[in-house]
Amino acid sequence: MQQRYKYGMMILVFRWIRLIFAYLFSALMVICILNYKTSIYLLGQARGQLTILLGAESISVYSQKNDLTKQEKENILLIEKIKAYSIDSLGYLPTKNFTNIYDQKNKPVLWVITASEPYAFNAFEWKFPVVGKVSYKGFFKKELAVKEYNHMAANGYDVDIRSVSAWSTLGWFNDPLLSSMLHRTKGGLCNLLFHELFHATYYAADAVNFNENIASFIAHKATLQFLKDDTIALKKYVNDFSDNVIYNRYMIRKTGFLRAYYPTIKNEKNKEGLKLKALYHIADSIQHLPLSDKNKFIKKKEEIFRFKNAYFIDFEQYDSMQDSLEVVFNKIYKGNIKKMVQDLKQDKTIIKFDN
Template sequence: MIKKILLALLAVILLLSIFYYDVLSYGFMQARGQISILMNVEKVDDILSDQNFPDSLKRRIRLIQEIKQFGVDSLGLEPSENYTTFYNQHGRPLIWLITASERYKIEPHEWHFPIVGTFPYKGFFDSTRAVSEEKELMKKGLDTDIGDVSAWSTLGYLKDPILSSMLKRKDGSLANLILHELTHGTLFVKNNLELNENLASFVGDQGAIRFLKYKYGAESPEMRTYEYSKKYNDAYSQHMLRGTVRLDSLYKTFGNEKAADARKDTLKKQLIRQIIDDTDTLLSGTQTLTTKKRLADDKLPNNAYFISYLTYKSKQEIFLKEFESKFAGDLKAYLQYLKKQYPSM
């Protein structure tokens, strides 16, 4: 009897392994990549006591520690062991992110994973595997976008290290990045990446402003630099979000036919060209884009590029309105409210 049960369990395991081969293979690859990083990190305390490590970079590491503590004390982010280790990338990117969308619809292609849920993007520690995945998506007629990312969050399950590339960022950008990732470890709602990433972007922005004021003052060069950068980035994001509406309106005139069509592709490319070229008018009077080269047709973004703005920036006005009207600028109280509103993983 026991033998039959064991054989039945083995059969079930084999069937599941076959059915979920891609998921298991991907999970193994991601685990191997993450473990490889964790096996090669150094303790921050050791780095700071190393006389051969440049003092200028030690100051950047101490700044990260200060940003993290500010996030915990002043913003109500969860304490964690994140950023207590350091990983030297030696100038190489670590993870590549793929986003995909329908050819004639601004709709994200989604990947489904056990436990963590559904995601509108997929990350790879192996660039070869990432490119291979992108080619398969393109064969299916999907628009794709691929690029390396500057940080990621393991939601508190592992100690996320300080990456050497972080140390090159300006103070405001660094604060934004650290607070963004720490927000994921504080509140992360399963199967709602648009809410998760928009919230982390909102806390990163608002938290960075508060940190810079606290450390340098409201009229400091660091604050002015960040405010100008934020003003342009916000304008660019809103422009791209308006672009998604314009593209969706165009695609609705195409009907439900998904097959590639030269006429449709021409109209699509013309509109994307117009959206991208119109960025030259953002923050008119500045020198931000006056020397920007016109992109060649084969370098123009596609629907997948616009998906990222929906994922990260589409709810900023909603968060800001609620934050200002109900919480009078108290970010810590707002986060506590959101944690009660949404069940976090």
């Protein structure tokens, strides 16, 4: 029995060594093909992703090593149910994502940069292999994210920097859970996992806004369907989501206002002051929104003034298409999420949006 265990461990080690060498070989090929800066960045990201993958452990081992709260234990049991539901009831592709967990030690592990022109909502785009053009750039080291933030700001862009709670490798690797996910509410965890698992099922190159909008839409509908028999969790989720919808729609409306406003001040000497005045009115009006938890959103004023246009770009990326998707969902798919997912997988859907 012990020999069999040692043999199994040797096979596992050899597999990881082979994976690492495959990473290194791929990285060397990338250096030969792409420009130097992009190559160095991709090497850093590969190293960061590999650190997460190698540092992840089975959920059972993690559970034995840590004194988990009742909520964390319940969420661990919930994860497999969500994954099974995504395949059986939604038509997602099967993956081995979220079978392991990475202990973050209560610290963020990934930071993302987005940038926009200061007087127009033209998101800066980075171009990478496979995924194409994307309007965000991730870093596994905060100091590198801050360096990129300062670089983009010095070049005149409005820049947003924030840590993220999850990301998808689009099925290339077995994405682990992050330990912070276990602290989420039942509805919050459902939405997050349905969103990230959908990225492994469907992702269109050069269509960041559509990818994020459709993943957000499907995740919300899937969460409502999954929680339909749990009235307490469903009520909590709907209440939280309703506040987010009110706030997000307000920000999207104000994005439209600013988009029309900027051309009228482009030749003004004091255009920066006029821009800040407009941002102040937007931030100040948050207190008048019909939110159940006003303080949560009023605290976001600081982000509006710090990130400026880049703050609004995020709402376009994740929420600007929700109303249009709702129309298609009801009229074409008659509320059938699985059919919508199937058509997306087979590229049969009529949903086509420009970024």
